[in-house]
Amino acid sequence: MLDLVPVRSDQTSADAVAASVRLAKLADELGYHRYWVAEHHNMPAVAATNPPVLIGLLAGATQRIRVGSGGMMLPNHAPLVVAEQFALLEAAFPGRIDLGVGRAPGTDPVTAWALRHSGPADADDTVNRFPEILDNLAAMMDPAGVSVTVAGRRHALNATPAAGSAPELWVLGSSQYAAGLAASKGLPYVFAHHFAGTGTREALELYRSTYVPSEEHPEPRTFLTVNAAVAETADEAERQALPQLLTMLRLRTGAPLAPQQLVEEAELTPIADAQRPIVDSMRERWIIDDAAGALKRLRALADEFGVDEVMVNPVGGAHVGEDPRTAPGREQTLRLLAAGRADW
Template identity: 40%
Template sequence: MTQKQIHDIKFSILDLAPIVQGGSAADSFKNSLDLARHAEKWGYHRVWVAEHHNMPGIASSATSVLIGYIAGGTTKIRVGSGGIMLPNHAPLVIAEQFGTLESMYPGRIDLGLGRAPGSDQYTAHALRRDLRSGHDFPNQLAELRAYFAPDQHNQRVRAYPGEGLQIPIWLLGSSGFSAQLAGKLGLPFAFASHFSPEYTLPALNLYRQSFQPSEVLQEPYAMVGVNVIAADTDEKAQWLSTSHQQAFLSLIRNKPSQLQPPIESMEHLWTSIEKDAIEKQLGSSVIGNPETVKEKLQAFLDETQADEMIINSHIYDHNERLRSYEIVQEVAMKTR
């Protein structure tokens, strides 16, 4: 088998719509649209935004609304969810929302689905979510897919718009559950390597071993998430990465905050236990200058044999974030 090269695969963007210290959600949305427009120009394949709740540093809680805003401000790049946390919603509502989006922006909408709450326990209750409903995810997924099926005349409840639309459905996961389910259903699978690196290879192997061809896919299609903090020098990239590290530190301490500006050193902020936990969770991050980024992305591709990489660059300064994505484009995509 010919070894894949990074310029052979697709690259996409995971935008967490960060709200930075001193900024606002309005600023975040403007930046997300600006990033998507640059991504479209640079040749990225898709932009996804993720559902999170009760997070002062993430503005994408109304995920479907933000998808519509980004799709409406671009012309050809795919836009979707990475992901919608299906247990938080009635499947009919998601079918109608994404049926609306697909009707507005035909051929450009992706529906990535997760089974986690995307929130803490108290927020889950506020969302009127049955905390056991994650176990019912396969049934919720089947119900959702039925709403998109054509000519469901025997159904008492039907999705308008939604019925008969070909909206790609992805399963997202950070463990083996969704990997196996995606394989059995013949759906594309996206693994959250950007925060669960140690389970990446087991999950990908499980997906590929479980895969059964379907009307959607004849062969497995796997996408992996990668944190990339790229800059013109390794030193600058390491400095920029401290914003992301601070964000994870705030989560570990159960005190989520707006995205903080970079600092010279994390040593005075975290304990040795916290440092080990964060380095483990962010272990697959790619941080460095263009040559370092190119080398590490290729090494990660060699390891995973992914079909696509979706890049998360959680950077405080918007212009530095744009530059990071531009570097990925220069080292991984320009040779196409």
């Protein structure tokens, strides 16, 4: 599953993090394979600002599940810092850490500038040099380390002194660029279907058709992400999906952002006629249904695109009066999907 650590109107950041820790424990208990956290900055409804910190919290609270980033946005960070963070996480939780990386800033231009203490020209250069940065990052995390030349002298560089293993590296994207890059590097690839919605087939076909086998990954590996709200009835699932639909509507139309509404608050929020097609388009791409319908659609999605895994972003909201340190709608989505998994 994918977690943006959403912050509702009834929550503090502490509440939102507590809800995600509880959700990760549940995913671990239910047998989910991966739990990834996103990187977004300066957004009122998202507390996933620092994936390595969250990964340490979540991995420490769980026993088995792989925990990772979906993803680390490399333009925001020095590659060695990312390598050190994830090498240390892998040392603490060997065999359980994933490093998903992307080249988008994950925020607005002003916040991107503040993250780097530099001008936008540096950001553009980082995006243009993304393939080189990806190579450097992988080399730095290798247990053997890497040798670099500075001022005509060779220097050893290790992300951590005595690594026994390295995090699994994934390339994230919502375009053919990322697909082609992952294929050329022999790396696993994730398509961000949960917010792109288009171009999925073309990107995955490009990835598979141009894949260059690597020692670690002789065969291409892919999965895609999808938003899902699953409840006891399809009508209740529609209610629980509404707060996130309205959050995404504000984001897509440039309206002021705010903490995610509770279900009852969202139901009182009017949607302009001109904006209904945007909401309807998102609703059609998301999985919003009861358990049987949701599992059927998930299976169909996996079969349609031939992916190895499907990563669910549970977007079910909460009702007025529910404990702010929990995420009832998201927990319900995970429970209902896990209960029907045997039918696959």
